[in-house]
Amino acid sequence: MPLELTSDELIALAAEVLDIESRAVDSLRQRLNNDFAAACELCVSTPGRIVVTGMGKSGHIGNKIAATLASTGTPSFFMHPGEASHGDLGMITPQDLLLAVSYSGETDEVLTILPLVKRMGARLLSMTGNPNSTLGKAADVHLDVSVSEEACPLNLAPTASTTATLAMGDALAVALLKLRGFTAEDFAMSHPSGSLGKRLLLRVADVMRTGKEVPKVTPDVLLSEGLLEMTQKGLGMTAIVDADDLVLGIFTDGDLRRALDAGVDVRKTAMQEVMHEKAKTIPSEDLAVEAVHLMEENKITSLLVADENNHLVGALNVHDLFRAGIM
Numbered sequence: 013m014p015l016e017l018t019s020d021e022l023i024a025l026a027a028e029v030l031d032i033e034s035r036a037v038d039s040l041r042q043r044l045n046n047d048f049a050a051a052c053e054l055c056v057s058t059p060g061r062i063v064v065t066g067m068g069k070s071g072h073i074g075n076k077i078a079a080t081l082a083s084t085g086t087p088s089f090f091m092h093p094g095e096a097s098h099g100d101l102g103m104i105t106p107q108d109l110l111l112a113v114s115y116s117g118e119t120d121e122v123l124t125i126l127p128l129v130k131r132m133g134a135r136l137l138s139m140t141g142n143p144n145s146t147l148g149k150a151a152d153v154h155l156d157v158s159v160s161e162e163a164c165p166l167n168l169a170p171t172a173s174t175t176a177t178l179a180m181g182d183a184l185a186v187a188l189l190k191l192r193g194f195t196a197e198d199f200a201m202s203h204p205s206g207s208l209g210k211r212l213l214l215r216v217a218d219v220m221r222t223g224k225e226v227p228k229v230t231p232d233v234l235l236s237e238g239l240l241e242m243t244q245k246g247l248g249m250t251a252i253v254d255a256d257d258l259v260l261g262i263f264t265d266g267d268l269r270r271a272l273d274a275g276v277d278v279r280k281t282a283m284q285e286v287m288h289e290k291a292k293t294i295p296s297e298d299l300a301v302e303a304v305h306l307m308e309e310n311k312i313t314s315l316l317v318a319d320e321n322n323h324l325v326g327a328l329n330v331h332d333l334f335r336a337g338i339m
Contacts, residue, residue: 029163029171036159036172037179043156051137051153052187055086058135060107062088065096067119069170070177074113077181084185085194093121101125106133114138115157115173117145126150139177155180216303217296219336220317220326221247228253228324231260231284235276238263238283247329249314252287257324259316261287293318296325300338303328 017025055062062081066074074090081088088111091103104110110129114122117140126147129136138151141158148154157180163171227245229238231252242250242263249264263283271278271286293316294303303315307330317326 032161032163033172033175036176039159040157040176040180040183047153047155048183048187051155051184052191054135054137054153055109055184055188056191058107058109060087060105060109060134062086062109062111062137063091063104063134064088064111064113065091065093065122065125066113067093067121069174070113070115070119073174073177073181074111076178077111077113077185080182080185081188084189085192086185086188093119093125096125097121101128104129104132104134109135109137112136112138112147112151113140113177114145114147115141115170115177117142117147119147122147139180141173155184214300214336214338215296216294216298216300216317216328217326219300219303219332219338220296220328221245221332222326226324226327227251228257229283230254231282231287233283235263235271235278235281235283235286239268239278242268247314247327249327249329251291251316251324251327252283253324259291259293259318259322259324260284261289262291262316263287264312264314291316293322295319300333300336304333304338307333 062078064074064078064081065071071090071092078088078090089103091100096103112122112126117138123146126136130150136151137153137155138147139155139157140148141156142148143154143156157173157177159172159176161167162169162173163175225245227241227247227250229241229250229252231254238250238252242248242265249262251259252261252263253259261284263286267286267288271281276286292306292310292312294306296317296319306315307313314327314329316324317328319325
């Protein structure tokens, strides 16, 4: 029959769970020894991939560990131990390392595949809560993730133990990241759709307008014609260029407001009379995030893109950067 708990009782229960799990992780930190360094060396020296396996809750944790390893520069994937006995064992090669996760160290599905893994010559790294277990003893290197108690009030459901194992997996992944000299650019290459990936991979050339989409006029045309170009292209500005597309200046919505305040006649004034000569430009090969910095620094909303000789090759504004996920 369900119990009725007050808000204070529920909050106290949650606090107790978090206390137990934080103590479990802190205990791991205090027990770190040369086994962890040996595990790192084993992983780094593996010419193949790290194949992570585990059953039940340990399998879910193992799946996450494999994903974290793969995204931080260590080729890795998860293999279900039950499926391994029915053909998936072919995923492992002698050049690989098997990372087996089992809190008891006696999970039948994992132990079943150990002799075959050993026979093919693959190395074994294990994470268990019992160094003297079958899995702990069979491993080339063992990492102890034991906890004094589970957060479950029945001390049955894997809670603190899975948190400890996950934390150890993160520690291993970060240490390997450092050992491999993995950089933010490397991370971006494996996360091209993520915000970091976009910021580190997308170039100005990937987001800028080109060709007929770029607003441009010559300096001798009337302001009224320049305004028509601005309206048609919708970038809130137009470049002023010579016959060879050399950038001479820029005219923006802000310049228009200032010109109207000064009583300028749009039908009698040439663009060269009202343009801003010191136009901010950016090379097409620069990262798109540099365009963001340039706009923020100069408090502008659009940029001209020019080559090394200051010839116009494109244009972009804040909306282009928003659509690309850079801002």
